[in-house]
Each structure stands twice: as C-alpha cells, then as structure tokens.
Amino acid sequence: MRAVVFHGPGEKSWDQVPDPKIDDDEDVIVEVDSVTICGTDLHILEGDVPEVAPGRVLGHEAVGTIVETGVGVRNRRVGDRVLLSCISACGRCPSCRRGQYGLCQGGGGWLFGHLIDGVQAELARVPFADTSTHLVPDGLSDEQVLYLADILPTGYEVGVLNGHVEPADVVAIVGAGPIGLAALVGAQLYSPRHVIVMDPAEARRAAALRFGADSVAAPAEASHLVAKLTDGRGADVTIEAVGIPETFEQCCTLVRAGGRVANIGVHGKPATLHLEELWIKDVTITTGLVDTFTIPTLLDLIAAGRIDPGAFTSHRFALDDAMKAYDTFARAAETNAMKVLMTR
Ligand SMILES: [Zn+2]
Ligand SMILES: [Zn+2]
Numbered sequence: 204m205r206a207v208v209f210h211g212p213g214e215k216s217w218d219q220v221p222d223p224k225i226d227d228d229e230d231v232i233v234e235v236d237s238v239t240i241c242g243t244d245l246h247i248l249e250g251d252v253p254e255v256a257p258g259r260v261l262g263h264e265a266v267g268t269i270v271e272t273g274v275g276v277r278n279r280r281v282g283d284r285v286l287l288s289c290i291s292a293c294g295r296c297p298s299c300r301r302g303q304y305g306l307c308q309g310g311g312g313w314l315f316g317h318l319i320d321g322v323q324a325e326l327a328r329v330p331f332a333d334t335s336t337h338l339v340p341d342g343l344s345d346e347q348v349l350y351l352a353d354i355l356p357t358g359y360e361v362g363v364l365n366g367h368v369e370p371a372d373v374v375a376i377v378g379a380g381p382i383g384l385a386a387l388v389g390a391q392l393y394s395p396r397h398v399i400v401m402d403p404a405e406a407r408r409a410a411a412l413r414f415g416a417d418s419v420a421a422p423a424e425a426s427h428l429v430a431k432l433t434d435g436r437g438a439d440v441t442i443e444a445v446g447i448p449e450t451f452e453q454c455c456t457l458v459r460a461g462g463r464v465a466n467i468g469v470h471g472k473p474a475t476l477h478l479e480e481l482w483i484k485d486v487t488i489t490t491g492l493v494d495t496f497t498i499p500t501l502l503d504l505i506a507a508g509r510i511d512p513g514a515f516t517s518h519r520f521a522l523d524d525a526m527k528a529y530d531t532f533a534r535a536a537e538t539n540a541m542k543v544l545m546t547r
Contacts, residue, residue, distance in 0.1 A: 204325040204326045205217055205324070206220050206320070207324065207529070208220060208260055209247060210257050211250075214248075228275030229331050229332060230272075230330050231328075232329070233326065234269075234270050235547065236547050237266045237267075237346060238349075239350070239352075239542050239543060239545065240528060241353060242380065247261065255316070259316065260321045262321035265349070269332075276333060279332050286349070289352050290304045290311065291312065293331050294333070294334035304496060305492040305493055306494075311335065337351070337502065342506075347505055349544070354385040354542070355510070356501060357382055357493040358467065359501060362390070362444065363386060363390050365463075366464075368393045368439075369393060370393060370395070372396060372438075373429070373433050375442070376416075377453055377457075379416075379419070387415060388415070398415070399416065399419065399438075406539045408420075408421070433459065437458050441464050442454070442465045445468045448475065451468065454466070455481060463488075466490045466491075515541055516544045517538075517540050518538070
C-alpha cells in the first residue's frame with residue numbers, strides 16, 4: 204500500500220510500504236476512505252515529538268471501511284463504516300473505566316501516527332476496535348463525521364468542558380485555527396453571553412465570525428475589548444488554542460478573578476505562570492489531552508443538524524496527492540487552509 208511516511212525532522216514522503224496485518228485478536232484492518240492532516244503532524248515534522256520514530260506512517264484522523272477483523276473483535280464486521288478516534292482505548296484499565304481514554308494504561312492512548320503506524324495511508328491497523336471505533340450512522344457522510352476523530356472533541360472536552368463554560372459567560376478564545384474554532388462551536392452549545400476570538404491572521408478572524416463568534420480581535424486589541432465587554436472584570440473563561448507561551452500568558456491576563464483558563468494548546472516550550480498575580484484571583488487552570496469520550500454526544504448533535512462540521516474543510520485532495528495536501532496545510536498563512544480533506 205501507499206502511505207505518508209515520516210523520515211525524521213523535516214522529511215516525509217508518499218511511499219510504498221507493506222500492508223498492515225492483524226497483530227492482536229482485537230485489531231481490525233480498515234481501508235481508509237477519508238483522512239485529514241492535523242497541526243500535531245506538523246509538530247512531529249518539526250521534530251517536537253521525539254517519540255515518533257523515522258519510518259512511522261503519520262496521521263490520526265480518518266474514516267474508513269473494515270476489510271478484516273481479528274478473532275477477538277465482537278461488535279465490528281467486515282464492511283462496517285467506522286470513524287477512528289485519534290485515541291485508542293483498551294476499555295478495561297482504571298483510566299478507561301473512568302472515561303479517561305487518553306490516559307489508557309492498557310496499551311491505548313494516542314497511538315496512531317505516534318507510537319504505531321497512522322492513518323494517512325490506504326490501509327490502517329486499528330487496535331482495540333470494539334472500544335476505539337464508532338459506527339458511522341447511515342445518512343452521514345465521511346466529511347460530516349471525520350472531524351470527530353480529534354478537533355471537535357478536543358475543543359469541546361479540553362476547552363469547553365474543562366473550562367466549565369456556562370450560560371451567560373463571556374468566553375475569550377485565543378487562536379482561531381481548527382481547534383480554536385472547534386472550541387467556539389462547543390462553547391455555543393452553552394448559550395454564552397459573548398464569545399470573542401483572538402487571532403493575528405485576518406482570514407482566521409473572518410473564519411471565526413463565520414463560525415458564530417460574537418466578535419474578533421487582533422492580539423493587541425484583546426485586553427481592551429475584553430475589558431469593555433465585562434466592565435473591566437475579565438472573561439469568565441479563557442481558552443488557549445495555540446500552544447505558545449505568549450498565548451497562555453495572555454489567557455491568564457484576560458481571565459476574571461474566579462474565572463477559568465482552559466489550555467488546549469500543545470506546548471513545546473515552558474510558559475511563565477504568574478502565580479504572584481494569579482494566586483489571589485482564585486483562577487482555575489486546566490490542561491489536558493483529549494479523551495474523545497464525547498464523540499457519541501457530538502455525533503448525535505451532527506446527526507440532528509446542530510453542528511455542521513463540513514465548514515472546517517478548506518481544501519480537498521485525492522489521497523494520492525497527500526504531499527500536495529501537506530504543502531497546502533503547512534502554508535496556511537498563504538493558502539488560508541483550515542482542514543484539508545483527502546479522499547480515496
Ligand atoms: Zn489531530
Ligand atoms: Zn485503557
């Protein structure tokens with residue numbers, strides 16, 4: 204089969220590699236129908252995720268059709284259309300029993316394109332198939348469910364739920380990439396009074412308005428606008444969706460006393476925590492990797508038409524053009540790429 208293979212920092216190619224095989228009784232093999240690229244894949248290519256070994260097939264967000272099942276798989280059949288969660292779950296360990304699949308101690312967690320071969324490929328081996336895949340309901344397209352693999356649950360769980368967004372809150376989201384917009388989509392489910400989204404790129408601010416932001420701001424105007432919206436108190440919830448020290452520190456500045464800072468960003472460098480200012484403000488700060496336990500809830504909302512994930516797709520490619528898709532996604536500032544969809 205062909206696949207996007209990581210060859211060390213800065214190096215990748217669309218290579219011929221051996222087909223994946225059933226390795227464990229609970230595995231299935233999936234023919235990949237639709238797949239996308241994540242900002243995390245770019246971090247890997249920059250060398251920020253040293254656990255990813257050269258030779259690894261990249262990618263962790265896909266929808267596909269099961270073509271083979273291990274003898275221990277109970278609830279999946281050849282021919283099933285499935286969404287692959289970016290997080291694999293053994294379903295049995297203490298973390299999985301608490302719904303914290305991202306922390307799975309039974310051999311799951313973030314595996315695809317990280318610790319095992321990923322899904323930017325014609326075929327993929329999927330471990331723990333019963334507890335790590337979701338059947339795609341009839342009537343929903345691949346594109347409607349694909350972003351449930353990672354960005355929608357990440358924005359919702361790590362941003363909105365960790366940040367305890369409540370009705371009438373003023374929510375400030377820093378970063379209007381796919382994750383920031385996914386947090387925006389999730390925050391709107393809770394009837395906030397106002398959601399303001401900050402991003403230096405004008406095209407991304409425009410996207411935030413299309414996704415329902417009440418206002419947008421360039422980073423330099425943010426403090427002033429949040430102060431104006433809240434009589435100087437600060438935002439009830441700030442959501443960090445970038446992953447650099449400046450944006451985390453800005454979230455800690457924009458939050459009100461007693462408010463919540465929910466960090467989603469994947470940080471490669473230490474950020475300064477101004478505890479000397481924050482301690483007396485009763486600020487709650489959360490961080491986390493997604494567990495994807497909300498996929499069924501979000502799938503219901505998509506099926507009911509309450510969330511329209513198709514709006515995330517900015518570019519479409521054939522899977523064979525994966526290198527072109529990477530180039531377009533990596534140059535988002537020029538191409539205005541949001542999510543690039545690759546289909547078989
Ligand atoms: Zn991702
Ligand atoms: Zn587990």
